[in-house]
């Protein structure tokens with residue numbers, strides 16, 4: 001369920017989201033559009049992203065801007081950021097959401113696998129921030145929200161490269177917050193617990209694993225992508241004006 005809260009300062013704001021073509025990112029696209037923001041999103045998946053645009057337009061009457069790019073390609077990422085600013089004015093809210101949570105056994109990880117994994121799960125977070133920073137500095141304000149994960153806090157097995165990147169995102173968040181704070185730019189992270197997206201259902205969820213997980217949450221409900229929207233809007237808006245360099249854990253009280 002989308003949050004009922006309204007954040008008037010987000011109306012007309014230029015928002016850029018990575019990985020908006022499915023899962024949590026698609027919910028974020030819709031959530032910001034519902035606030036009246038001008039939303040662009042970067043994704044590699046064409047058909048899924050067009051479907052998100054169609055759905056959001058049908059629901060809200062406003063069509064988000066889909067920018068097809070592979071975030072591993074820094075030059076393509078820079079072009080996409082520039083196109084978002086051209087279309088919607090300078091980006092003042094950046095949400096680094098895209099990721100790849102492929103499972104991997106330690107003994108099978110090659111240097112190429114490791115580098116490829118980091119080039120999706122950690123590296124773009126820096127380079128998108130670098131690309132939007134000049135415009136945010138000029139505006140004298142900005143909010144950058146990086147999606148990390150509770151997976152590394154709960155010693156999640158089977159994906160050490162992913163969990164390494166997710167831990168790194170917190171260091172990056174703090175480092176950027178210190179550097180950009182004097183310009184009025186805030187940088188925070190959101191650490192979701194288990195959010196049941198289509199991909200989770202297709203690949204990793206079993207009835208048993210989900211029931212066990214939910215039983216350990218304080219709130220005994222399966223988390224949905226829309227549950228990430230409210231915390232993200234709050235961090236994007238001036239309601240959180242003095243909140244920076246922090247990580248909001250949104251896990252239903254699992255930890």
Ligand SMILES: NC(=O)c1ccc[n+]([C@@H]2O[C@H](COP(=O)([O-])OP(=O)(O)OC[C@H]3O[C@@H](n4cnc5c(N)ncnc54)[C@H](O)[C@@H]3O)[C@@H](O)[C@H]2O)c1
Pocket residue numbers: 018019020021022023024025042043044045069070071072096097098099100101120147148149150151191192193194195196197198199200
């Ligand atoms: N779903 C969960 O349970 C969960 C838990 C903790 C953290 N998170 C974090 O929340 C964020 C969103 O997760 P999700 O589950 O919705 O992910 P998802 O896998 O469902 O969606 C990720 C999106 O990123 C896009 N993407 C992947 N690689 C890309 C690339 N190279 N270039 C451009 N786009 C690319 C995909 O096409 C997809 O649309 C991620 O940062 C994830 O680590 C999710």
